[in-house]
Every structure is written in C-alpha cells, then in structure tokens.
Amino acid sequence: MGRRASLFTALVAVLALTGCTQLVSGQGRSERPDVSKVSGLEITTGESGPKPGVPDADLQVENGDGGEMDRLAINTLADVEAYWAEQLPAKFDVEFAPVKRLVSYDSNGKGVDICRTNTAGVANAFYCSLDDSIAWDRGELLPMLDDAFGPMSVVTVLAHEMGHAVQYKLGDKGGVNQATPTIIKEQQADCYAGNFFRWVAEGKSEHFRISTGPGLNQVLATMFFIRDAAGTSAEKQGAHGSAFDRVSAFQFGFAGDPTRCAAIDEAEIKARITQQKFDAQDEDQGFGKGNLKVDDPRYLDLLEQSLKDAYAESGATPPTFTTEEDDCQDAAETSPASYCPATNSVSIDLPDLVKIGTPPKRGQKGGIGDFAAFAEIASRFALSIQKATGYSLEGPAAGLRTACLTGAWAGTTTENEARLRLSSGDLDEAVAELLADKSLIAADVNGTVVPSGFARVEAFRDGFFEGSGLCTRKYSG
Known part of the structure; x- marks a missing residue:
C-alpha cells in the first residue's frame, strides 16, 4: 500500500462509476448463496x-x-x-x-x-x-x-x-x-x-x-503463481x-x-481489470515498491482512520485499537489481530503482523506484504460492523460477510481522499492471504476459516466491486 501519492488513477475512475464504495439499500443482483456450497456445488474435501x-x-x-x-x-x-x-x-x-x-x-x-x-x-x-x-x-x-x-x-x-x-x-x-x-x-x-x-x-x-474445497484452492494457488509481476x-x-x-x-x-x-x-x-503499473510516487521503504512498514505507528493510525472512513455510513461505533494483550471473555484470540465483542476492541500482535507484512526476498521464505497484513486487521474491524448491525459473528456466513466487508474497505482505498492507497500488487497479496489455511480475512470471530478458498475470494471481490451494502444482503446467513 501507499500513502496519498500512490493511487491507481484509472481504477479510481472505473470504481467511481460502479459506486463500489457506497453503502446502499435494496435488493442485490444475486440470490443469497448457500454458504455450504461453491457456485451451487457441495464443498467437498476428497x-x-x-x-x-x-x-x-x-x-x-x-x-x-x-x-x-x-x-x-x-x-x-x-x-x-x-x-x-x-x-x-x-x-x-x-x-x-x-x-x-x-x-x-x-x-x-x-x-x-x-x-x-x-x-x-x-x-x-x-x-x-x-x-x-x-x-x-x-x-x-x-x-x-x-x-x-x-x-x-x-x-x-x-x-x-x-x-x-x-x-x-x-x-x-x-x-x-x-x-x-x-x-x-x-x-x-x-x-x-x-x-x-x-x-x-x-x-x-x-x-x-x-474437490471443491482443497482441490480448487490448489488451482487458485496455481493462478496466483503464474500471475504477472506487480507493476x-x-x-x-x-x-x-x-x-x-x-x-x-x-x-x-x-x-x-x-x-x-x-x-x-x-x-x-x-x-x-485491476492490474496497473506502479505510480511514480509509490515508495520503496526497503521492502520493494508499494510496501509500508506495517508496525510503524503512523501507518497503523492511517489504517485505523481508513477503516473508520470506509464504514462511517454504517453508524456503528468503531472499535478501539490496542497492541496490549486483551483477555477477551466472549471470543477466541486470533493472530495477528483479534476482535473482542465485549469490549468492542481490536488487539494487534505486532510481531505476527510483521511476519505477514514483510514480503519475501527472492529465493527466501517470508510473509506476503503490507496489504495482506492490513487486511487481516480490517477483517477484525469488519466484525464490529456486523456486531453493531445484529449479525452473528460465528459460522461460515460470518466468515464470508467478513471477507466481503474487507473487500469493501479495499475498494475505498482507491478514492482520491483515501488515507491509504491501493498500489500495484496489493490485491494479489489479498488473494495469497485469502488462500492461506489460517487467513482471518474470511474467518469468523473465533478464527474459523471458510473452508472454500474459492468462496473466500469471491466474497472479497463482491465487496471490492459492489460495496458494503451487498455484503449484508448477499451473505446474511
């Protein structure tokens, strides 16, 4: 990600036309999906x-x-x-x-x-x-x-x-x-x-x-592997x-x-199509273009404000952010971020966040990138929106709503006034994290992940292009 200078100009124009960041009411264009299926097929693990x-x-x-x-x-x-x-x-x-x-x-x-x-x-x-x-x-x-x-x-x-x-x-x-x-x-x-x-x-x-579970996940991972390079x-x-x-x-x-x-x-x-060249003002802070230092307090503050802006129209009280350990009474601890409904707070484990947010060097193992790390936090923030609007925070429907709402936040990072900006390769980081076995982007409050990577990516894409309103209509459970 980048600060204000690193914007996909062409993508902004397109998304402005589609109204992807608006909270809207009315009937969605799609029938409500069965969260136990993938495009109408049972989720299988054979x-x-x-x-x-x-x-x-x-x-x-x-x-x-x-x-x-x-x-x-x-x-x-x-x-x-x-x-x-x-x-x-x-x-x-x-x-x-x-x-x-x-x-x-x-x-x-x-x-x-x-x-x-x-x-x-x-x-x-x-x-x-x-x-x-x-x-x-x-x-x-x-x-x-x-x-x-x-x-x-x-x-x-x-x-x-x-x-x-x-x-x-x-x-x-x-x-x-x-x-x-x-x-x-x-x-x-x-x-x-x-x-x-x-x-x-x-x-x-x-x-x-x-299988429509692990089998399709491997196919999508192949698509990730053969992608074009960022930029x-x-x-x-x-x-x-x-x-x-x-x-x-x-x-x-x-x-x-x-x-x-x-x-x-x-x-x-x-x-x-989201694929774009790097903006001339994308920064390289030692992690490659478009990657910020995820444990820097300046960027965590920008992320928090970005999330508040994204969900402002929901009327929900934003959760507080903390880097202290939170002994939550009504939800399991998850990494690198946890949401506690009782206290309406998001606690962040900075060392684990850095592991995800530091992209690997050529030929070495590592994390994914800043957007993947920030999207994990965004997913826990999205749970507070669901709590405020009366939705259950447990189960696969909650996981898909979370992925969709996280995608909706990602859509707002293309706007001119966005505090954090989407940069080339960020959405690929989201795909990589969504396909991970323990991805929080499509997990409920206890960290239980939707078993189908296909469904996770689809829900995130719904939110990115259609906005928050679709998420609660389509994935209402």
Whole structure:
C-alpha cells in the first residue's frame, strides 16, 4: 500500500462509476448463496488429481518420452478436448476439431522447432495458431508445477492453453482476432479453464477428479503463481493479468458457461481489470515498491482512520485499537489481530503482523506484504460492523460477510481522499492471504476459516466491486 501519492488513477475512475464504495439499500443482483456450497456445488474435501485405475488416453504426441509428465499432459488434453467437443456445438453451433499437433519437449535437452521457435531453454506451455499446436515442457515446467501444487496445476495450465485453441477455432464467434489485446485473450482462456474445471468437479471427466474445497484452492494457488509481476501494465503486449484478475476470470468460467467467457471484451476489461503499473510516487521503504512498514505507528493510525472512513455510513461505533494483550471473555484470540465483542476492541500482535507484512526476498521464505497484513486487521474491524448491525459473528456466513466487508474497505482505498492507497500488487497479496489455511480475512470471530478458498475470494471481490451494502444482503446467513 501507499500513502496519498500512490493511487491507481484509472481504477479510481472505473470504481467511481460502479459506486463500489457506497453503502446502499435494496435488493442485490444475486440470490443469497448457500454458504455450504461453491457456485451451487457441495464443498467437498476428497482426493484431487488423476482417477486411479483409469487407462491412459491414446493421443499422438510428437517427441514424447512416455513418462509421468507426458501421461499427465495427454490425459488432460484428451479430457479437455472431450469437454469442448460437447460444448462448442451446444453453445456456439461450431464443431470442435481436435488440435492438430501435440508436442512434448524437455527444456533442459535438445530443442524442438515449433511455432517458429526452438524450445531449448524454454520452460513453458503454449498454444500456437500457426500450426494449431499445443506444446509443453516435461523437463522443467510441468514437474515444478506438480511438485509445488499437485497434478491439477498441470491440468490448469494445459486447460488454459486449450482455451486459446478454442478462441482460434471459434473465430469471430469467440470475439477475438489477431488485433485483440493480449489481456482479453488471456482472461478468456482463464475463464475457459474455469468452464472445464466445473465439468471435472461435476464428475464428468474420465481421467480426473477435484474437490471443491482443497482441490480448487490448489488451482487458485496455481493462478496466483503464474500471475504477472506487480507493476506490469495490463496494456503490455503479453500481459496475462494479476492474480486477482486471473482468479476472477477463472471463477466466472467455473460459475458460468463458455458463452460467459466469450463475452469478455474490451469494455469488461476496462471496467474490472485491476492490474496497473506502479505510480511514480509509490515508495520503496526497503521492502520493494508499494510496501509500508506495517508496525510503524503512523501507518497503523492511517489504517485505523481508513477503516473508520470506509464504514462511517454504517453508524456503528468503531472499535478501539490496542497492541496490549486483551483477555477477551466472549471470543477466541486470533493472530495477528483479534476482535473482542465485549469490549468492542481490536488487539494487534505486532510481531505476527510483521511476519505477514514483510514480503519475501527472492529465493527466501517470508510473509506476503503490507496489504495482506492490513487486511487481516480490517477483517477484525469488519466484525464490529456486523456486531453493531445484529449479525452473528460465528459460522461460515460470518466468515464470508467478513471477507466481503474487507473487500469493501479495499475498494475505498482507491478514492482520491483515501488515507491509504491501493498500489500495484496489493490485491494479489489479498488473494495469497485469502488462500492461506489460517487467513482471518474470511474467518469468523473465533478464527474459523471458510473452508472454500474459492468462496473466500469471491466474497472479497463482491465487496471490492459492489460495496458494503451487498455484503449484508448477499451473505446474511
């Protein structure tokens, strides 16, 4: 985050049009969700990955080695093609023709010439419209994804690449062409990947299964990993999107059908893409641009005032902040911040706050960043708003309301008069923290976290774009 000088100017203009920071009354645009479900599906915690005992698919692959990564890729592409063979005729009246070339290579070995490129040293997976091909690196990229996030991360990447093939095969019906900005194509492909994963979650995939709890959490973590670096402009050629934007597109696809993805166009991108370059006045205090020292009393005071401003229209009495240990009688202690209903106070554990708020250095473990730390405090402040308006502070509905209200506060940090300003990469920090097992951003007063990372991110996004009023309507429990 930054102080007043570090503002997303373009984002402010968009959010001002959508009225994202207003407390409004009336009926919401969405039906009240069942907090035990993810986009209508039960939250499950079973196994995710390849189904045991299922024969491998029989697809012709160039340069393959028959190893585990190639088998994983082949089974993925067979199932993704089966999905699109159903959906293109049903949704677009277009027959799906399988991709003409599938190419496996080892980026650490001898290169293969494909798409006018030699693959030596290219740790990547890609679709090439020049010869209608999909290629993947079995030597570096796929093993790294599998080791870090599990086999469904490989499925995520290849389903995204097949999304580009779908764009090519749809032509004008897909709403893209050679002149279409990269960010639109990439957001569509992420959305198409979400379509496919819905099909997998419904049990229709021959080779794969996924739980809607931990399984989807790993998929979203993969989207975070392959995000653009903070400070990358969405207008840059080759931009794929921030983690917040990529996860959003995936979720649109998971909740909708392929026509929703094809509808992603320049107008939608301008209205919701948050990825921006760093502002010229973003500060670097030794943690990288856009990160403040979270235990500095000046910034904690600015945060407290920022939260009071964000929820002023609620009429609730703001909680007091303390860095002293609070022996609360009616709620469990949580870290790095706790809310005590009895005393209407938020207590902050500064050492734990610093752990979250200090971003990791390259090649080292560490926390996440200042926005993640401040959002943890904001979530406890949001509980005081719920208490004042008569909502229960326990259970999954309280957790989702908390995430939504925290997102609403984040939306106010884009305003001209904001005491703290959103800077590039901040919303990605929110995604990282929301996907953490013990994230307070989507937890009730006792720190019980909503089990679905998908639902946590969705609720935060609701608040960010639609404001506080939607939070109490949609997540009323």
